[in-house]
Amino acid sequence: MSDASDDAVGERDPESGDADAAASADEEIEALRQEVEEKYDFENFGPQEMAEMSQEEWEAAFDPDTWITGEELLDRVEADLKNRVVTRDVFARIERFDDLIIAYSDSGYAAIYADGTVEGSGTVLRDVKPTVALCSMDSYDVPEMPEGEVLPQPQEVPESSDALGNTVLQVVAAAQLLAGVVLLGAWGLYLTNILSPPSGNSATLNLWLLFVAGVGFVLIGLFLFVMVANARLSDKFRAEEFRNRLRAVGLEDDERPEFLDELEGDLPDRIRAADEEMAAGSEDDESGRDPDDSPDSPAT
Template sequence: MSDSPAREEDTPPDAADEADDVQALRRQVEEKYDFEDFGPSDMAQMSAEEWEAAFDPETWVVGEDLLDRVENDLKNRIDTREVFAVLERYEEGGEERLVAYSDEGYAIVGPDGSVEGQGTVLRDVKPTVALCSMDSYAVPDAPDDVSLPTPDDVPEGTGQLGNNLLQVVAVAQLLAGLGLIGVWLFTDAVPTPGGYVNLVPPVVGLVFAGIGLFLFAVVANARLSDRFRAEEFRDRLRATGVDDGDRPDFLPPLEGSETASTGSTAADETGDPD
């Protein structure tokens, strides 16, 4: 009597339930997010469970390709002022790494996709690394020269044309108001019906003059605000080290980077002789 064919073992109930849960969560994620226009803001909203359900770990990009993709994506975001940071490449333990830092934190990206750091830069870089590790994510081409401006290159403010137009309107309003008041005071051009004093022209003149003064105050406030923001931005650039090349104190030592080598050489040259 021949042996009966071995029956295929059924899938364990727990594994089947887990697979069904993953499929259900994947459908929910596909309905919730638009993956054709998926960006860092969407990535920041995703939970770890949603991320694991939506993307296949076997297709993730790692190694130097990942660092190149992250660097290009961050360069674009720095160029559009979405991210305020300085980018550098360096080697640690024979592996190349990418670091982004500012006056408010830093993020170090490893070739395996690991990210460590602190502050707002870490918050900005984490979604970028997650996106760039997806092979389906198209990283835009980075501009040729992307860098933060030096403090001396920061203008005092923008919108000077708007300020000039407001000043022209303010002058017109002020002259119109003073003109009406002058005509009412020094001429008989304003009729006085019934022998009563006509107070309409001086009231209208005061309104025009008040509008003119208010517009001048708006322009002055805008200029002061622009100067304050420009100086605040310069202070951030100086704290980041854009002006003198000194990195923030909270940033760990970066071995093998050009800036670190330059700093070490300068220290040796200025050191005390034995």
């Protein structure tokens, strides 16, 4: 009887041990998940926070069983990325194909596939990875898809983004300079006795104060004018640099950067195949159109 009970206990021990181990593992994961949620702000989750996370923290924070994939993931990623481009948080041109999104700049790219896989290089890849991770979570609210082009045409980039501020500074500088010239002019007239200086023991002191104040106003006015000129020159250089980056990603001639064609793997072939498919589809639409449907054709 004793041997039978021992055998029964021995048979139950492995199962109970596995259950205890699973429960202990779940408790550890839950504790780590709470620690990660306290440590990171997922509302402002970016590349820096993603780089700080360990593999264990990543697996605890994001449950693979609840990840969004497929076309829904691509829709969410496209909307989020385009909003980040509009707000100038990311510089990239976004193109959507059936089962692929490519985001590329003049020096890097990121390819996002329907299963959540991301490949690429450069700063674009660094910026895109957190977006894909967040969009794969159901709890993350994706902003609305922006309408139209998210990047401006090169000729649409203004020279200065703060024309009013520069104008105000110029007015203040002109007032300071004018006040300084008036004070120095008065000092010169008093010094040459064209105007009678004030009488009293403090006359010499007053004249020197007039001179110092005039020089001070002139220097302040010149300094403000130099600030305005430097700001305008910087804005001009930044605008031209931005135009060149827009041209490099094909916003002017609709051509992609050459390095995309030189990549290894199937990405260049997939992009070309998608372009050919889209071109063929547009040609079929044109050839299949009924001539009688033309707006110029007479009504029957």
